[in-house]
Amino acid sequence: MQVxxxxxxxxxxxxxxLIVPTVFLLVALTIYPLIYAVIASLHVINIRTGENVFVGxxxxxxxxxxxxxxxxxxxxxxxxxxxxxxxFTLGLILALFLSSKIVGRNIxxxxxxxxxxxxxxxxxxxxxxxxxxxxxxxxxxxxLFGIRGILWExxxxxxxxxxxxVDIWEWTPFMFLILLAGLQSLPLDPYExxxxxxxxxxxxxxxxxxPLLKPVIVIALLLRIxxxxxxxxxxxxxxxxxxxxxxxxxxxxxxxxxxRFYNIGYATAMSFLLLIFTVIxxxxxIRFLKTEKVFE
Amino acid sequence: MKRYLxxxxxxxxxxxxxLSASVLASNGPLVLATNNAPEGKSMAKALEEFGKLKxxxxxVVEAPYANLFEKELLDLSKGTGLYDIILLDxxxxxxxxxxxxxxxxxxxxxxxxxxGLSADFIDKSQAICRYPYxxxxxxxxxxxxxxxxxxxxxxxxxxxxxxAAPATWEEAYEVMLKIKENEDGVFGYVLRGQxxxxxxxxxxxxxxxxxxxxxxxxxxxxxxxxxEALNALNFFIxxxxxxxxxxxxxxAQQLATYMLQGKAATTINWPAFVPTFEDPKQSKIVGxxxxxxxxxxxxxxASEIGHWLAAIPAGSKNKDMxxxxxxWATSAEKQKELALxxxxxxxxxxxxxxxxxxxxxxxxxxxxLLQAISNSKPRPRISNWNEVENTFGIHLSKAVAGQVSPxxxxxxxxxxxxxxxxxxxxxx
Numbered sequence: 001m002q003v004x005x006x007x008x009x010x011x012x013x014x015x016x017x018l019i020v021p022t023v024f025l026l027v028a029l030t031i032y033p034l035i036y037a038v039i040a041s042l043h044v045i046n047i048r049t050g051e052n053v054f055v056g057x058x059x060x061x062x063x064x065x066x067x068x069x070x071x072x073x074x075x076x077x078x079x080x081x082x083x084x085x086x087x088f089t090l091g092l093i094l095a096l097f098l099s100s101k102i103v104g105r106n107i108x109x110x111x112x113x114x115x116x117x118x119x120x121x122x123x124x125x126x127x128x129x130x131x132x133x134x135x136x137x138x139x140x141x142x143x144l145f146g147i148r149g150i151l152w153e154x155x156x157x158x159x160x161x162x163x164x165x166v167d168i169w170e171w172t173p174f175m176f177l178i179l180l181a182g183l184q185s186l187p188l189d190p191y192e193x194x195x196x197x198x199x200x201x202x203x204x205x206x207x208x209x210x211p212l213l214k215p216v217i218v219i220a221l222l223l224r225i226x227x228x229x230x231x232x233x234x235x236x237x238x239x240x241x242x243x244x245x246x247x248x249x250x251x252x253x254x255x256x257x258x259x260r261f262y263n264i265g266y267a268t269a270m271s272f273l274l275l276i277f278t279v280i281x282x283x284x285x286i287r288f289l290k291t292e293k294v295f296e
Numbered sequence: 297m298k299r300y301l302x303x304x305x306x307x308x309x310x311x312x313x314x315l316s317a318s319v320l321a322s323n324g325p326l327v328l329a330t331n332n333a334p335e336g337k338s339m340a341k342a343l344e345e346f347g348k349l350k351x352x353x354x355x356v357v358e359a360p361y362a363n364l365f366e367k368e369l370l371d372l373s374k375g376t377g378l379y380d381i382i383l384l385d386x387x388x389x390x391x392x393x394x395x396x397x398x399x400x401x402x403x404x405x406x407x408x409x410x411x412g413l414s415a416d417f418i419d420k421s422q423a424i425c426r427y428p429y430x431x432x433x434x435x436x437x438x439x440x441x442x443x444x445x446x447x448x449x450x451x452x453x454x455x456x457x458x459x460a461a462p463a464t465w466e467e468a469y470e471v472m473l474k475i476k477e478n479e480d481g482v483f484g485y486v487l488r489g490q491x492x493x494x495x496x497x498x499x500x501x502x503x504x505x506x507x508x509x510x511x512x513x514x515x516x517x518x519x520x521x522x523x524e525a526l527n528a529l530n531f532f533i534x535x536x537x538x539x540x541x542x543x544x545x546x547x548a549q550q551l552a553t554y555m556l557q558g559k560a561a562t563t564i565n566w567p568a569f570v571p572t573f574e575d576p577k578q579s580k581i582v583g584x585x586x587x588x589x590x591x592x593x594x595x596x597x598a599s600e601i602g603h604w605l606a607a608i609p610a611g612s613k614n615k616d617m618x619x620x621x622x623x624w625a626t627s628a629e630k631q632k633e634l635a636l637x638x639x640x641x642x643x644x645x646x647x648x649x650x651x652x653x654x655x656x657x658x659x660x661x662x663x664x665l666l667q668a669i670s671n672s673k674p675r676p677r678i679s680n681w682n683e684v685e686n687t688f689g690i691h692l693s694k695a696v697a698g699q700v701s702p703x704x705x706x707x708x709x710x711x712x713x714x715x716x717x718x719x720x721x722x723x724x
Binding site: 068243 | 373494540541543545546557679683689690696697698699
């Protein structure tokens with residue numbers, strides 16, 4: 001009697017029991033922090049002073065008046081926009097190039113992936129040395145062509161582009177990898193048909209490769225954009241947000257408030273805005289992915 | 297059956313909670329939180345030795361500089377008592393002490409029949425262990441001594457007829473300018489201009505030697521936008537002019553690189569770099585470099601003090617043993633040993649003047665360092681220093697980058713720091 005009950009009970013409920021660990025982890029590590037973040041963003045919380053007061057939307061109002069926040073926001077947008085666009089273009093060109101049968105493409109492929117394998121901190125430290133105006137290797141090389149005195153990350157005007165360049169160097173391979181995988185999974189039939197119909201190389205790319213590759217492109221862009229919006233390591237090491245705040249990004253600014261000044265409420269509110277912004281952009285891409293039909 | 301299962305599970309959960317709570321409640325090992333740089337690691341080694349000596353269990357928590365601050369602040373603010381001994385950088389001291397997060401130490405000294413910190417500790421080193429500064433109660437013991445020094449190329453200075461260490465900025469600058477103009481590929485100075493803590497740490501000694509102060513005595517007025525500060529910032533920009541291009545983003549490491557390569561004649565930096573400068577494998581300037589206190593301008597040159605202090609969190613459950621360790625590790629014999637083994641700068645006058653150490657070339661800067669510490673000034677003792685430093689750093693960086701004039705930078709910094717001081721309750 002009892003044994004029968006157990007097996008019946010477990011048959012009915014085992015599935016719930018089995019997902020308990022996962023649900024627990026999800027609740028503890030994702031859902032609880034999210035709810036806490038919403039609550040914290042409506043408070044002024046400072047661990048140093050022990051202050052914890054409900055202030056409604058005061059944090060958000062202050063953020064909108066905060067010139068440093070807007071400066072960081074602008075830098076983040078420029079960094080993401082310029083960086084991801086160039087990474088995508090270069091990655092696509094490389095992928096197209098290396099998916100055709102050229103000599104030594106396996107070696108090129110492996111070499112191209114190496115920047116991505118390095119930890120961002122290492123990349124930042126290496127580039128900081130490469131960029132030293134006086135005896136860095138880039139300026140030495142440019143000097144051979146008569147170009148002198150570029151200050152790279154030390155000048156207000158070139159600091160952000162210099163950091164974007166580091167990001168491009170490190171993450172173009174990622175774009176390349178995903179796009180290459182996409183290219184290689186494309187069906188061959190449309191290409192054969194196009195060749196029979198006498199389509200030019202550009203036409204093949206424009207009307208066959210590009211539409212077929214669109215889902216992969218969207219995923220690649222989405223991943224890179226979400227990642228770049230929270231860029232931190234390289235900037236923290238290379239410029240600390242300077243000179244004159246020219247390279248301060250949102251993550252850096254949030255870190256400062258959260259972990260240096262202990263304005264937890266304010267930092268959480270900013271993180272929340274960054275999250276909302278990221279969600280909006282992602283949704284835009286995901287919708288694009290859903291509505292676009294691959295085959296007409 | 298379902299009921300049994302459920303109640304068993306609940307029982308297990310409750311039991312495990314009790315178990316973990318009882319584990320937390322026992323005194324456990326003696327735990328030290330320290331930074332994972334040489335000076336921190338040497339304390340970790342000392343603790344291990346102490347553990348063997350006393351036959352007790354010890355544990356070391358090492359973290360990088362910024363991380364260590366976060367760990368300590370979380371532990372102290374919540375009173376978890378995770379650490380029994382913490383090593384802290386002196387600018388953190390005010391915020392820790394004013395919230396009663398540290399253990400007052402005089403009673404422990406009295407138990408040992410000592411009145412307090414030994415007079416052997418340098419006065420300035422003692423002062424930063426008290427809250428309020430110099431006059432208040434004792435909450436820490438100075439463990440590792442540090443203060444900025446003026447590093448200069450003795451050979452080049454002698455070439456331009458200066459045979460003693462420059463006493464004033466005026467005479468130093470004259471030689472630095474000559475070196476920049478006449479020596480091929482050697483810059484007069486190398487400036488640490490990276491935004492944030494680096495540029496502020498570099499500016500403070502110059503700020504002070506021009507007799508500028510950030511605040512009045514009781515911190516109710518901000519004195520950043522003053523004629524003295526403007527003179528200091530103008531001179532700072534002049535130093536930048538004779539520094540290598542790109543100084544706007546230099547940190548301490550780039551300063552060392554320029555000096556090691558013989559590409560800069562002078563700089564202000566921390567003594568931690570002395571062993572590197574004296575190492576023939578890395579340095580092109582062995583025997584050519586000399587150390588001096590910060591030159592004076594209208595006021596006596598003062599370097600920024602940067603000590604590591606040892607303290608006991610208020611929540612510690614091993615206070616007696618923790619004090620025993622701190623007392624032992626900061627004794628004269630131990631400090632000498634740590635200096636010999638790890639190059640840790642001491643905080644006791646007797647160790648600075650130890651004949652055995654002074655006879656060795658790697659300690660030849662000790663008389664200068666002792667003088668530098670004795671003339672040093674602490675960063676303003678305010679609890680929101682991180683925020684003030686960050687804001688001041690932004691405007692200094694703007695001035696150094698030529699984005700705004702020195703006057704504009706000071707006016708803007710004055711306004712924003714006033715706001716921060718109001719928020720923190722200093723200005724009512």
